[in-house]
Amino acid sequence: MIAYKGFDPGLICREYRFIMGVNKTEKANCRQNGFHCAENPLDCLTYYPNMDQAEYYIVNAGGDMDEDGDDTKISCTELTILKKLTKEDFFLHSLAFMADHPLREWSSHVTKDRAEASAGYVVVRGIDPVANGREKDILAFVKEDPVNGHIIQIALAQVDGRKLLPNTWYGADLTERQVALL
Incomplete structure (x- = not known):
């Protein structure tokens, strides 16, 4: 499933350094563990609000997945980092998400x-x-x-x-x- 993820510079999230390509972990509980991402790119801003200090990527969430219902956040056991987004790309993807899901x-x-x-x-x-x-x-x-x-x-x-x-x-x-x- 295509999703979006914010990072600290260098693909770092909560002191874990991700790599481009496939990253794997054992458990996915949205409130406790797993690799987190969001279906709606804008939800990344909840966790990485400073666009000048964060990096945003398109990812593919796979393996076991869990959601907590707070927003579109997902926890998964396999996260493939696909492409870094520019600020403009990030907002274009956000607008496209809203156009694809107008009643959400x-x-x-x-x-x-x-x-x-x-x-x-x-x-x-x-x-x-x-x-x-x-x-x-x-x-x-x-x-x-x-x-x-x-x-x-x-x-x-x-x-x-x-x-x-x-x-x-x-x-x-x-x-x-x-x-x-x-």
Whole structure:
């Protein structure tokens, strides 16, 4: 099963050094042991929240598996490290996960309708999502159908000071929006 995993630099998780390729352990209990990963990439941010100090990878979870139901976290006995993700790749995979599973419970890292970036990113979802950020922040948008909640558009952009300006509100179409202050 394709999943996602965060690490400290050098493929280290809880003092265990993983290797590219297959890693094996004997037991998989999500609350106690095994190799942990998440089906939704955004759930990795719960365990590795600092994107500037963590690394994120696509993995293949296999062997015995266990879930605890807190989020999409999985524990497995075989974890194959496949590919390191850039920040942009990480959020594209996150948006694709939401598009593939539009009616699943939202990650705690998704804000409804309107948000400002913090920690270098924002993921905003709604009928007409809007977001803003500072230079180099990632803005990720998920636009929903107002009738059935299915995803009708996703967008990802970085505030670059040219196409997207700092501290300016944008919609999922990446055009500037006027947003009333709360």
